[in-house]
Amino acid sequence: MGIVVNQSIKNTFITFVGFAIGAMNTLFMYTHFLGEDYYGLTAFLLSSANIMMPLMAFGIQNTLVRFYAEHQTEEEKSRFLNLMLVLPLLLVVPIFIGLALFYNETAELLSQENPIIFDYVWMIPVIGLFMGYFEIFYAWVKVHLKSVFGNFVKEVLLRIFISIFLLAVHLNWLTSIQFVYSLVFIYFAMMLVMAFVAFKVRKPEFHLQFPKDKKEVLLYSAFIIFSSGIAVLLLDIDKFMIGQYIPIKEAAYYSVAIFIALTISVPMRAMHQITHPITTDLMARKKHEELNQLYKKTAITLQVVGGFIMLGILTNIHQVYALLPEKYSGGISVVFLISFSKFFDLMLGNNNSIIFNSKYYRTVLLLGLCLVVVTVGLNMVFIPSFGIEGAAIATLISIGLYSIAKLMFVVFKMKLFPFTRKTIISLLLIALTFVVFYFWNFPFHPIMNILLKSVLLAVWYWFLNYRLAISEDINAVVKKGLKFNTPR
Structure with missing residues (x-):
């Protein structure tokens, strides 16, 4: 229990620091540098991506924590981790194929009230994918009881990146439109940083075989998609629906x-x-x-x-x-x-x-x-x-x-x-x-x-x-x- 409480205290401190940086971004930099239309667009895109995140992650962030300790040998753990990296593709690939085939119809549906949304709809599943894999890599280090740096990336580093790009808008190095597009880069960078840390903690060893309990893992992951989706919808559905009405x-x-x-x-x-x-x-x-x-x-x-x-x-x-x-x-x-x-x-x-x-x-x-x-x-x-x-x-x-x-x-x-x-x-x-x-x-x-x-x-x-x-x-x-x- 000692290491858990110790890391919890450190994570609590990091949470407060991240919230302070977020306050500066939200109450000052967004409102004074970006402009209300593009700030509103940013809020809509990130809320929509967050709603999609449980699907993109396939519930793996919880499944990994739940089942990792049950695998005893190193080979079993490697097979399990391989499965965790591949499973999200079961939903990611069909979602992106569907979006590619029906982009105009989807974009028109989401942008009926606000035409500005049309050109940015593709960013929603892309950022959602990066958010999802970030959570998977974060869970990867959690099971090895090394959660502090991941929490720092999520709560602090992400907000620092956003602060830097907002400052670039203020200094006319970027336009508001370029800032919105830069969100893809920011979340991609956060995912890469977390992947680097995760693989440093435990390097993946790729096998052709998956673990024997893959059916149980699939069922649990499906259940987590359901539960996580509910939690996220309750948190972000209002900002998504504001953009529709x-x-x-x-x-x-x-x-x-x-x-x-x-x-x-x-x-x-x-x-x-x-x-x-x-x-x-x-x-x-x-x-x-x-x-x-x-x-x-x-x-x-x-x-x-x-x-x-x-x-x-x-x-x-x-x-x-x-x-x-x-x-x-x-x-x-x-x-x-x-x-x-x-x-x-x-x-x-x-x-x-x-x-x-x-x-x-x-x-x-x-x-x-x-x-x-x-x-x-x-x-x-x-x-x-x-x-x-x-x-x-x-x-x-x-x-x-x-x-x-x-x-x-x-x-x-x-x-x-x-x-x-x-x-x-x-x-x-x-x-x-x-x-x-x-x-x-x-x-x-x-x-x-x-x-x-x-x-x-x-x-x-x-x-x-x-x-x-x-x-x-x-x-x-x-x-x-x-x-x-x-x-x-």
């Missing part, structure tokens, strides 16, 4: 708002790196009471930390948008709606880790499929009527229903419950803090306003959280910090 520039406004709101999810991604192996271990050893305590602790800790981030965003949102081009200001309501949906998901702690390590994961995946249908339907209804606010409403309803369904499974099927009396106290404190600070602004530059209000909010919020002892884990960290800084 309203002007593509609206996707740019939506992307900025979504990025701001998704900041709330960073603590959950970070904590998942650490709690997932612990959750898996407790469930394997059937430690029900310890698992229930971990569930409660993760839920209240994420609620407190996520609540602070949400308050920082919502109480400063008008000042944040004052730093952006005025056209982007329509996304403020989207930030509120998505923030509420993500915060509710955050309140459920390590819910996902519990479910997907239980015998009920197939049922929840079927529920997820139903939810995808509901999400698409809600977007079809709300986007034409309310624009990007409609997409946010659809997302709020969808994530809310999905989160409630997962919570019910854990509560009624597994007899685990995440909430305590402290949950209500924390919610009341968050509501009170919002009322106190939302309407309180200073007559300064937006950056100074944000800094001053954030400092006051932090002192107020964390002092009350500590005094009320809402989260034992947070209080323990604070006490340890105070003890460390006390002069001896």
